[in-house]
Amino acid sequence: MTDNRTRIDGPHPITIQAIPAGARIDISRTLETFVLALLRDYREELEDLGKIDDAAEHQRSHGNTDSYAGHERDAKLQALIEAVGGDIVIHGAKVGEMADALGEIARPKPVPGQSRRAS
Secondary structure, three states, X not given: OOOOEEEEOOOOOEEEEEEOOEEEEEOHHHHHHHHHHHHHHOHHXXXXXXXXXXXXXXXXXXXXXXXXXXXXXXXXXXHXXXXXXXXXXXXXXXXXXXXXXXXXXXOOOOOOOOOOOOO
């Protein structure tokens, strides 16, 4: 069996794999970097966010789906994402490699056992 994965190297490597339903894009290295940045630089903010999330979930479980705590949680979460950077940057020729890998996955493939009829 051949390896159907393409690795896009860079500061945050990405792996693209063909699957029957389309593609799987592995960004685990990027997530690792982001989570470590949150733990190292935003520990107190994470603790506060956890408390606000608990309050929002408590209110949601009692039928309040539009609570102040929910809005506060969403705003603080967005601020943390912006602080650590939510973008995955792909440089230079790596953009083409990623496009080629996804293009190959998207290209229609023949179905085994299915014959093509001449018109």
